[in-house]
Amino acid sequence: MAAFIDILGGLVGTFFIISVLSMLWKDNPIFRIGQQAIIGATIAHYILLNFKSALNNAVLPMLSGNFWLFIPLFLGVLMYTRLKNEIAWIARYPTSVLVGIGTGVMIAGTMRGQIIDQMKNTVLDFSKSIASGDSMGIFNYLLIVIGVVTSISFFTFTREHKGLLGASAKIGRIFLMISLGANWSGELVWYLTQLIGRLSWIINTVIKTMLLGG
Amino acid sequence: MSEKPTTFWEKIGKIDYRWLYALSLIFTIIPIIQPLGLPIQVSEGTIGYFNAIDKLKPGSVVAVSFGASLALLDEQEAQYLATWKMLFQRELKVIFYCTYADSPLIIQKHLGSVVKPENYGKKYGVDYVVLPYAPLGEAGEASFAQNIRGVYPNDIYGTPLDQIPMMKNINDQSAIDLVIFMYTSCTDVEWPIRQWVVPYKKPVIVATLGCCGPMAVPYYPTQIQGFLSGSGMGTEIEIVSKNPGPGAMMSDAKNLGILPFILFFILGNISYLGRRFVTKEVKK
Amino acid sequence: MILSYFTPFEVFAQFKGIATNWVVIISAVTVAMGLVYMTNAQIKMYQRNRTPLQLAYVLTTYFFFFAFLISGLAYPGDINSREYQWWFQNIYGNVGATVYAVMFFTLASSAYRTFVVSSIEAVALLLGGMLYTLRQIPLFQVYIPWIVPLGEWVLLVPNTAGGRGAVVAAALAALVVGIRTLWGKEVTLEVAS
Numbered sequence: 001m002a003a004f005i006d007i008l009g010g011l012v013g014t015f016f017i018i019s020v021l022s023m024l025w026k027d028n029p030i031f032r033i034g035q036q037a038i039i040g041a042t043i044a045h046y047i048l049l050n051f052k053s054a055l056n057n058a059v060l061p062m063l064s065g066n067f068w069l070f071i072p073l074f075l076g077v078l079m080y081t082r083l084k085n086e087i088a089w090i091a092r093y094p095t096s097v098l099v100g101i102g103t104g105v106m107i108a109g110t111m112r113g114q115i116i117d118q119m120k121n122t123v124l125d126f127s128k129s130i131a132s133g134d135s136m137g138i139f140n141y142l143l144i145v146i147g148v149v150t151s152i153s154f155f156t157f158t159r160e161h162k163g164l165l166g167a168s169a170k171i172g173r174i175f176l177m178i179s180l181g182a183n184w185s186g187e188l189v190w191y192l193t194q195l196i197g198r199l200s201w202i203i204n205t206v207i208k209t210m211l212l213g214g
Numbered sequence: 215m216s217e218k219p220t221t222f223w224e225k226i227g228k229i230d231y232r233w234l235y236a237l238s239l240i241f242t243i244i245p246i247i248q249p250l251g252l253p254i255q256v257s258e259g260t261i262g263y264f265n266a267i268d269k270l271k272p273g274s275v276v277a278v279s280f281g282a283s284l285a286l287l288d289e290q291e292a293q294y295l296a297t298w299k300m301l302f303q304r305e306l307k308v309i310f311y312c313t314y315a316d317s318p319l320i321i322q323k324h325l326g327s328v329v330k331p332e333n334y335g336k337k338y339g340v341d342y343v344v345l346p347y348a349p350l351g352e353a354g355e356a357s358f359a360q361n362i363r364g365v366y367p368n369d370i371y372g373t374p375l376d377q378i379p380m381m382k383n384i385n386d387q388s389a390i391d392l393v394i395f396m397y398t399s400c401t402d403v404e405w406p407i408r409q410w411v412v413p414y415k416k417p418v419i420v421a422t423l424g425c426c427g428p429m430a431v432p433y434y435p436t437q438i439q440g441f442l443s444g445s446g447m448g449t450e451i452e453i454v455s456k457n458p459g460p461g462a463m464m465s466d467a468k469n470l471g472i473l474p475f476i477l478f479f480i481l482g483n484i485s486y487l488g489r490r491f492v493t494k495e496v497k498k
Numbered sequence: 499m500i501l502s503y504f505t506p507f508e509v510f511a512q513f514k515g516i517a518t519n520w521v522v523i524i525s526a527v528t529v530a531m532g533l534v535y536m537t538n539a540q541i542k543m544y545q546r547n548r549t550p551l552q553l554a555y556v557l558t559t560y561f562f563f564f565a566f567l568i569s570g571l572a573y574p575g576d577i578n579s580r581e582y583q584w585w586f587q588n589i590y591g592n593v594g595a596t597v598y599a600v601m602f603f604t605l606a607s608s609a610y611r612t613f614v615v616s617s618i619e620a621v622a623l624l625l626g627g628m629l630y631t632l633r634q635i636p637l638f639q640v641y642i643p644w645i646v647p648l649g650e651w652v653l654l655v656p657n658t659a660g661g662r663g664a665v666v667a668a669a670l671a672a673l674v675v676g677i678r679t680l681w682g683k684e685v686t687l688e689v690a691s
Contacts, residue, residue: 009588021596029551036556038589042590043536047530050525057523079527079531098525103679107500115666144662145659147660178626179661181622181625185627188602188627191602
């Protein structure tokens with residue numbers, strides 16, 4: 001038989017699982033309690049971890065001699081000025097730093113990683129399949145080439161989708177729908193797995209192991 | 215106010231949702247209590263993932279970007295445990311770095327109880343090290359690749375990295391031979407592409423949720439060597455690497471749990487087709 | 499940042515290292531703003547609906563906030579302490595996971611009504627979704643063996659085609675927005691600040 005504190009934890013956890021599932025019947029106070037509990041818990045969890053991170057990455061190294069780390073610490077504190085309307089303009093400076101660095105980091109890799117390499121691999125795979133003579137490979141990679149070109153044409157919003165562009169966009173839409181369908185499928189099975197995990201926890205961990213000592 | 219369905223086609227298209235909920239719950243519980251034990255087929259992405267780890271030479275350094283969420287552990291636990299077992303079964307040096315708030319708690323709990331590195335002859339600080347949580351984001355991944363100590367001056371226990379034997383000659387991407395990117399947000403797959411593959415041409419494999427797998431596929435196999443998507447592929451990596459774990463039960467329970475959904479989905483389409491072609495209530 | 503990528507000069511690479519580290523520190527320091535916004539939202543919710551039940555909801559939020567905060571600070575080991583793990587695993591983990599579990603029912607019930615063969619695009623969505631769903635379920639892998647190579651094909655060919663097109667289009671859009679942001683021409687940021 002499990003320790004009392006573990007059984008209590010199991011029962012509390014089961015209560016919260018049922019409280020969230022009760023939302024399927026209708027919105028009710030039990031569900032709201034579970035909802036409010038996770039809000040408070042999440043904020044506390046993030047505060048605990050992030051302050052520890054700030055302490056280890058900035059405060060302690062700064063106190064050990066790396067005084068430049070005062071600058072990002074100060075910028076982080078300046079972000080809190082947006083809470084008061086009169087001095088909210090000060091928060092633009094640290095926001096600009098974050099946006100500038102984030103944008104720069106993103107741009108540098110995007111051109112190569114997501115545009116050039118994607119187009120290059122699409123063409124290269126097709127030419128390799130032709131060289132190999134594998135008919136199924138040629139069909140598949142030709143389909144990918146057509147799909148990539150037509151999908152990109154769908155996102156051309158500066159011209160009306162008429163004529164050749166219209167036909168291309170329509171074909172591209174079909175490929176995009178298949179892709180969305182695959183993503184949707186992944187989500188469905190993911191959520192089912194979550195449900196299985198919680199039900200399994202109640203049945204195997206709480207009921208069988210903790211309560212029945214199995 | 216909605217009208218009551220009158221025709222047969224309308225009736226089968228407007229069944230109360232709660233029947234679907236109840237049937238789904240019952241059908242999901244049955245295989246949890248009485249497993250079916252059906253075999254699972256392994257997919258290409260899993261084989262690529264396995265091969266990327268298997269072909270590493272002894273002494274290679276693996277950086278595991280661990281962005282796990284406790285709320286999503288059911289979906290990814292099988293992936294994590296099988297991957298860690300694979301890493302500890304080989305002569306590799308492993309750096310776990312936590313990029314999500316829940317990650318340190320998950321890794322410490324599991325590495326102490328479910329997967330014990332000592333059982334594989336591995337020693338902390340010599341064969342593997344765990345770095346604490348830092349809110350990396352894409353900029354942080356770039357920073358980590360350039361200067362590990364700049365982001366993580368200490369390990370999860372507060373020991374300075376300079377005092378850890380394994381980390382003596384490791385401080386940036388040049389010492390790393392494989393990056394395993396474990397994440398829960400679909401668009402994050404672009405981060406290792408932009409910050410590890412493009413600038414440094416490092417081999418990368420990813421492990422993510424079921425819904426994010428299709429979004430990682432466009433990068434496979436040229437930019438990422440393999441991928442795991444959801445608990446299904448977590449079960450597959452357990453099979454391929456011969457490390458049984460929680461994935462088998464998850465995959466088994468899906469067998470019946472999905473059936474009510476498929477039934478209602480078919481009924482919904484029969485209703486639509488009947489209303490459109492038989493009673494002509496719905497126009498194209 | 500961009501220069502560090504496109505030029506061989508070490509000084510830009512060093513700047514990139516420092517700058518990206520600063521982002522990590524700034525992000526860590528600003529997290530407590532979440533507490534302020536949460537308090538603001540709770541106050542507004544109570545002002546809109548001054549009932550004992552609403553007050554109970556507000557008190558529940560703060561009870562769990564302080565329970566987690568205290569258990570994470572007061573015991574040896576901080577967040578690794580047994581006490582914090584108890585709260586974390588039993589409440590945070592279970593509620594978070596169950597919220598996603600509920601989404602299965604929501605998704606299934608919405609698919610029942612809306613996932614119908616009403617157009618060619620809907621058929622494409624349906625086929626892509628159902629073929630890949632069936633591929634993932636062991637029951638169908640055993641009794642409909644051809645679903646496995648077909649499902650894999652859907653993932654690796656048409657999904658890749660559509661996905662790559664979306665990736666390229668999104669990357670082009672992100673580049674344009676990024677350049678406009680650096681240039682100071684991005685209107686949405688001006689409005690937000």
